Amino acid sequence: MTATWLRRLYFTVVALFLAAPLIVVAGVSVNSRQELTFPPVGFSLAWYAQIFTDPEWRLALIHSVTLAVCSAAIAVAVALPLAWFLWRRIAPWANIFQVLGLAPFILPPVITALGFLSFWATVGLFGQFFTAIISHAIFFVTLPLVTLSLGFASIDRSLVEAAATMGADDRTVLKTVVLPLILPYLVSGYAFAFVLSLNEYIVAYMTIGFTTETLPIKIFNALRYGYTPTMAAVSIFFVAVAALVFGSIARFGDIRRLLGAMSSDGS
């Protein structure tokens, strides 16, 4: 079967292309010398330890995680009622808010970032940490909005109808039927926003980059003074977190469906 071999070769080449920079960076990150060499010389996990022990890297890590945890929560808080309203009510003009929720993610990020920069500078709050949280929340609201819309679309309306017939009011239906059904979509929406927020550079840079460093900002600033193996360790740390989060979504949910496959076809 030459076709099978060709396909395997093609998949391998794509996999290698996607993995190559990460393999090199992973190799560099376990280098025992204070410089970038590949193949690595010796073996050491000291650079990973440095993320947590070096005060500057640790602070950047804390900033990044705080930013990601809070902004993803706000993003979900904005997306959930909006997605619910659009599913529950017929109000065509309300779709404008859906468009507003999708726009920041579709436009080139530099535009959204510049919008935030000019806004925060104009209102005089530029550089405060909470401005980055809000900016990230708005920037990534698209992700929970998309997953939650998918979640609501998957709800069998007759199920909800049955609950209503048996006397449940809107609030009870929401609490006992709707929310449990969309919980997986809520969790994955949060996870998507969290991971992307952790890695986001330009919005954070244009809002707090001059006052507070997040990990990507710290890596970029460190890039200017030359490379250190700690940057490699941080990069691998990021990939590991992303793989872990998306892996869990795949393990406990249907990631194919979340990415657009129909659930019914079974393929």
Place this chain on the structure above:
Amino acid sequence: MRREAPRSVADYTPLFFPALMLVVFFVVPFSTMIAVSFFKRNPSGFYTPDFVIDNYARFLSVFFGGVLGFSLMLAVLVAVCCVAIGFPFTYLLTRRPRRVQTLWLVGLLSVLSLSEVIIGFAWSTLFSRTAGITNLFVAIGLMDKPVALLPTFGAVLTGMVYQALPYTILVLYPALVRLDPTLLEAARTLGASPVKAFFNVVAPALRNTIVATLIMVFVFALGSYLLPQILGRPQHWTLSVLITDQAIYQSNMPFAAAMAVFLVLISLALVGMTLLVGRRENAL
């Protein structure tokens, strides 16, 4: 429970918070940026309110025309490379067992979520003389001594294709996974080889999807702002790089805003085009 029209103000309650957040923190900042693009630059501070079109006039120079031309060319090249690699790949992926698909999707999402900083750092390491891929070529005897492969146009292009490829595959995935399998079966029954069936049946059936994806990837690539700086020379800088540069290092917000507004117009026009293409596909 069927969808109902809201009857009382109370029915609108769930909309309050999202609407407030999106208007205050997206519509207002966006409008602020448009306003700033007409402001006058204030060398001592940020800017002073005014109504001047200098910022736009300056944009219409030969230099910025060149940068714009380069940005568009680069984005087109990235989009074409990504769809050329990604379309057959996604198609084959959707024919694989569930487990294989899931594994790939997790990997693709992980790469997609990588910061541009990390992608830039990773490729600059891979292309460097000291820790780069050429060391591998030397080790297996392909080259005499390691060389630096950056800063070059090829490095910028590779980095950007790397950044956009997972995005491309994930954009194509829904259309391809939902493709009617009977279409292909019919072609195969009539004696077409899998490759022939792919090019004569699958590809033409998804022509509009391909066009829409090209445009989406093009807009995505247009937004790349760090890779051209890290992997290329100043002549490889794109419009996004210049906007960042003007806003942060030159402290010329009005000019940066004017360029950003211009970029918005290009992107909106293109996103509008994808919607039109998509609509025609649905009508078929």
